[in-house]
Amino acid sequence: MAGNILIAKDLKKSYGDLEAVKGVSFSILEGEIFSLLGPNGAGKTTTISMLCCLLEPTAGEAEIGGHSIAKEPMDVKRLIGVVPQDLALYEALTASQNLVFWGQMYGMGGQALKNRIVEVLEQVGLSDRANSRVDTFSGGMKRRLNIAVGLMHKPSLLFMDEPTVGIDPQSRRNILDMVKDLRSQGMTVLYTTHYMEEAEELADRVGIIDHGQLIALGTQKELTHLVGEMETLRLHFNEDESTADLLSKFEKVPGVKAASATDHQIILTVADASDVLPEVMNASAAAGVRIRSIDIQEPNLESVFLHLTGRALRN
Amino acid sequence: MKRVLSICWKDLIITLNDRSALVFMLLAPFLLTLGLGLVTGSFSTSSSGSLEDIPVMVVNHDDGQMGQILIDVLFSEDLATLLEPQLTDDEDAARQAVKSQDAYAAVIIPAGFSENMLLGDVESIALVPLVEVYSNPGAPISASIVQSIVSEVVNQMYTRRVSLSVTIGGLMATGRLDASQKEAFTTEMAGRLGGQQESTSLVTVNVNQGEPEEQVNYLAYLAPGMAVLFLMYTVTQGSRSLLMERSMGTLQRMLTTPTRSVEVLGGKLLSIFVTGLLQMVVLVAGSGLLFGLDWGSPIGVILLLVAVVAAATGWGILLASVARSASQVSSIGTAMMLLFGILGGTFIPASMFSEPVRLLGKLTPNAWAMDGFTLLATGGTLTDLVPSLLALLGLTVVLFGLAVGLSRKRWASGFLK
Ligand SMILES: Nc1ncnc2c1ncn2[C@@H]1O[C@H](COP(=O)(O)OP(=O)(O)OP(=O)(O)O)[C@@H](O)[C@H]1O
Ligand SMILES: [Mg+2]
Numbered sequence: 105m106a107g108n109i110l111i112a113k114d115l116k117k118s119y120g121d122l123e124a125v126k127g128v129s130f131s132i133l134e135g136e137i138f139s140l141l142g143p144n145g146a147g148k149t150t151t152i153s154m155l156c157c158l159l160e161p162t163a164g165e166a167e168i169g170g171h172s173i174a175k176e177p178m179d180v181k182r183l184i185g186v187v188p189q190d191l192a193l194y195e196a197l198t199a200s201q202n203l204v205f206w207g208q209m210y211g212m213g214g215q216a217l218k219n220r221i222v223e224v225l226e227q228v229g230l231s232d233r234a235n236s237r238v239d240t241f242s243g244g245m246k247r248r249l250n251i252a253v254g255l256m257h258k259p260s261l262l263f264m265d266e267p268t269v270g271i272d273p274q275s276r277r278n279i280l281d282m283v284k285d286l287r288s289q290g291m292t293v294l295y296t297t298h299y300m301e302e303a304e305e306l307a308d309r310v311g312i313i314d315h316g317q318l319i320a321l322g323t324q325k326e327l328t329h330l331v332g333e334m335e336t337l338r339l340h341f342n343e344d345e346s347t348a349d350l351l352s353k354f355e356k357v358p359g360v361k362a363a364s365a366t367d368h369q370i371i372l373t374v375a376d377a378s379d380v381l382p383e384v385m386n387a388s389a390a391a392g393v394r395i396r397s398i399d400i401q402e403p404n405l406e407s408v409f410l411h412l413t414g415r416a417l418r419n
Numbered sequence: 420m421k422r423v424l425s426i427c428w429k430d431l432i433i434t435l436n437d438r439s440a441l442v443f444m445l446l447a448p449f450l451l452t453l454g455l456g457l458v459t460g461s462f463s464t465s466s467s468g469s470l471e472d473i474p475v476m477v478v479n480h481d482d483g484q485m486g487q488i489l490i491d492v493l494f495s496e497d498l499a500t501l502l503e504p505q506l507t508d509d510e511d512a513a514r515q516a517v518k519s520q521d522a523y524a525a526v527i528i529p530a531g532f533s534e535n536m537l538l539g540d541v542e543s544i545a546l547v548p549l550v551e552v553y554s555n556p557g558a559p560i561s562a563s564i565v566q567s568i569v570s571e572v573v574n575q576m577y578t579r580r581v582s583l584s585v586t587i588g589g590l591m592a593t594g595r596l597d598a599s600q601k602e603a604f605t606t607e608m609a610g611r612l613g614g615q616q617e618s619t620s621l622v623t624v625n626v627n628q629g630e631p632e633e634q635v636n637y638l639a640y641l642a643p644g645m646a647v648l649f650l651m652y653t654v655t656q657g658s659r660s661l662l663m664e665r666s667m668g669t670l671q672r673m674l675t676t677p678t679r680s681v682e683v684l685g686g687k688l689l690s691i692f693v694t695g696l697l698q699m700v701v702l703v704a705g706s707g708l709l710f711g712l713d714w715g716s717p718i719g720v721i722l723l724l725v726a727v728v729a730a731a732t733g734w735g736i737l738l739a740s741v742a743r744s745a746s747q748v749s750s751i752g753t754a755m756m757l758l759f760g761i762l763g764g765t766f767i768p769a770s771m772f773s774e775p776v777r778l779l780g781k782l783t784p785n786a787w788a789m790d791g792f793t794l795l796a797t798g799g800t801l802t803d804l805v806p807s808l809l810a811l812l813g814l815t816v817v818l819f820g821l822a823v824g825l826s827r828k829r830w831a832s833g834f835l836k
Pocket of ligand 1: 146
C-alpha cells in the first residue's frame with residue numbers, strides 16, 4: 105500500500121482582511137490523481153502556491169515527501185513539478201530553448217537534459233515544433249509546452265493548476281489523455297479544475313473547495329453518497345424567458361431539496377424525478393414559461409456541489 | 420552559480436532575438452553619431468588619430484627677413500614629424516589643395532609682411548591680419564595646430580617689435596638718438612633680431628591636453644556619449660525584464676524550482692551587466708572602425724567600460740527596486756536616459772554647464788564616461804584614469820546599496836511572488 109506523498113494540515117492564507125484559504129487539510133496518496141474542484145476564486149491557486157513554497161502560509165503546515173514546506177523548501181522543490189494556471193514561458197524562445205532553460209533551473213544538464221527534452225516533447229506532442237518560437241504557437245500548444253516544463257525533471261508530485269483553461273476541445277482531450285498517461289507511468293498529480301467533467305474523468309479522489317474551505321473530500325462514490333439517492337433535474341428554457349420567478353416557485357415544490365438557476369437553466373436536486381416532474385411542469389405552465397428540454401441525471405459531482413453549497417459549480 | 424549563468428544566457432538569447440531592442444542598443448547610437456557628425460562636419464581622415472605629417476601649403480609673397488623666419492620655423496627640424504610643409508608660389512593652387520583636403524591648411528604670408536612688422540606703427544600692426552592660415556573645417560585639430568604655430572611665431576615677432584620701439588622711443592626721448600638715425604637703427608636692430616632667432620625659442624608647439632573638449636575631434640566626443648546614452652536604454656530594458664518576468668509568472672516559476680531567490684536576482688543582474696558590456700564593446704569597436712576613431716589605451720578602455728557598465732547597472736537595479744510595474748520602468752527609464760544624457764554632457768560639453776548642474780551630472784555614469792573616454796582618446800594614461808574609475812566604483816557601490824536596501828522590504832513582503 106502506497107503512503108502519503110503530501111500531507112496538508114490546516115493551511116490558511118490571508119491577504120489583508122481577505123481570507124483566501126481558511127484552513128485546508130488533505131493528503132495525497134502516492135500514485136493517485138487528486139483533484140481540487142472548485143469555482144473561480146475558491147482558493148485553488150492559493151493552496152497550490154503554498155504547497156510549492158511560493159507563498160508562505162499564514163498558518164498551518166504541509167509536508168511533501170516527508171519534507172516540511174516551511175523548513176525544507178529546497179528538498180520539496182526537487183520533488184515537485186509545477187504547471188501554473190497562467191502560462192509561464194518565454195515567448196521569444198523556441199520550445200527547445202524554453203525546455204533547456206527550465207531543465208537547467210531543475211539542475212539538469214548535458215546529454216541527460218537533451219535526451220529528456222526529446223522525450224518530453226514527444227510526450228506532449230510538440231516534437232515537430234521543437235525549434236519554433238513559442239509566440240508562433242496556438243493557445244493549446246502553449247498549454248502543452250507549459251505542461252512539458254513541469255515534467256522535465258520527472259517530478260514525484262506534479263501540480264497542475266487548471267491546465268485546460270481557455271483551449272479548444274481537441275487540445276483539452278489531448279491534455280486529459282496525457283494526464284492519464286502520467287498516472288499509468290506512476291506519477292502523482294494534484295489537478296485543480298472548475299470543470300466537473302475533468303475531475304470525474306481523471307480523479308481517484310476529489311476535494312471540493314469553495315470560499316477557501318474544503319467542503320467535501322473523498323472518492324467520487326463517497327462524494328455522490330453525500331447527496332444520497334438524489335437525482336438532478338436540469339430544465340432548459342428559451343433564451344428570452346425569465347427564470348427568476350420560477351426558481352422561488354420550484355423551491356416550494358415538495359421533493360425539491362435544492363434549486364439553482366444559471367443562464368436559461370434551472371437545476372433541481374430531487375429525491376425522485378418522476379414525483380416532482382408533473383408539479384414542475386404545472387408551475388412553469390402557470391407562470392407562462394415554456395420548458396424547452398429536460399435532463400435527468402444520476403448523482404454526480406455537480407449535484408454534490410449544488411447539494412453542499414446551494415449553488416451551481418459554474419457561475 | 421550554474422543557474423545564475425543559465426538565467427543570464429537565457430536573457431542574452433532573448434535580447435538577440437529582439438530586433439527592436441538590437442536596433443536601439445546597437446544601430447541607434449551609430450546612426451545618431453553619424454547624423455550629428457555629418458551635421459557638424461566632423462568627418463575627416465585626420466580625426467583624432469595620432470597627429471603626424473600634417474600637410475601644409477606655404478605661400479610666401481614677402482621678400483623680407485621676417486617671412487623667411489616664419490618659413491624656417493615651419494620647415495624646422497623640431498616640427499618635422501608634426502608638419503609636412505610644401506612651399507609654393509601659386510596661392511590659388513594652395514587654397515585649392517586645402518579645399519580638396521590634399522592639405523589641411525595653407526599658410527599665406529602677405530607681401531610686405533617684413534616691412535609691416537619692422538617699420539609699421541606699433542599700434543597698427545596688431546590690426547592688420549599679418550599671416551593668413553587658410554584651413555579646412557574637416558580637419559579642425561590639424562588646422563588649429565598650424566594656426567597656433569603661426570600665431571606663436573608672429574606674436575613673438577610682434578612682442579619683440581613692441582619692446583624695440585619702446586627702446587627707440589626711450590633713446591629718442593633722452594636725446595641719444597635723433598629722428599634721422601631712427602630708421603637705420605631700427606633696420607639694424609631688426610636684422611639682429613632676425614639673425615638671433617633660433618626657431619626653437621621662437622615657437623613651442625603645445626597640443627593642449629588640459630582642455631580636451633576644444634581639441635578632440637567632435638566625433639571622438641560624440642561616439643562615446645551616444646554609446647553611454649544607449650547603455651542607459653539597455654539597463655532600463657534589463658530592469659524592465661525583471662518586472663516583466665514577475666508579471667508573466669516566469670519569475671515565480673523559477674522560484675518553484677530548486678533555485679534560490681538570490682540566484683534569480685543574481686542572474687538578472689548579471690544579464691544586465693553582460694548585455695551592457697557586450698553592447699559597449701560592439702559600439703566602441705564598431706565606431707572605432709567606422710569613424711576611424713582611436714579610443715586610446717585598450718586596457719584603459721576596457722577598465723572604463725567595465726566601470727561605466729557597472730554604475731549604469733546600479734541605476735538599472737535601483738530603478739527596478741522602486742518601480743511597481745514594467746511600464747513604469749519604461750517611462751521612468753526613458754526619462755532617466757535622456758536626463759542623464761543631457762546632464763552627462765552627451766550633447767553639450769558639461770564644461771558649459773553652471774556649477775550646480777555640472778555637479779549633478781557627476782551622479783550619472785555618462786559624465787564620468789565622457790571624462791574618461793576623452794582622457795584616453797587624448798593620450799591619457801591609466802594613472803590619469805584612476806579618479807574616473809574610483810568615482811564610478813563609488814557610484815556603483817552606493818547605487819547597489821540603495822537598491823538592496825529598498826528591495827529588502829519588498830522581498831520580505833513577497834514582492835517576487
Ligand atoms: N495576491 C493576492 N492579493 C489579494 N487577493 C488575492 C491574491 N491572490 C488571490 N487573491 C484572492 O484570493 C481568493 C482565492 O484566489 P485563487 O486564485 O486562489 O482562486 P482560484 O480557486 O485559483 O480561482 P480561479 O479558478 O479563478 O483560478 C480570491 O478571492 C482572490 O481574489
Ligand atoms: Mg486559480
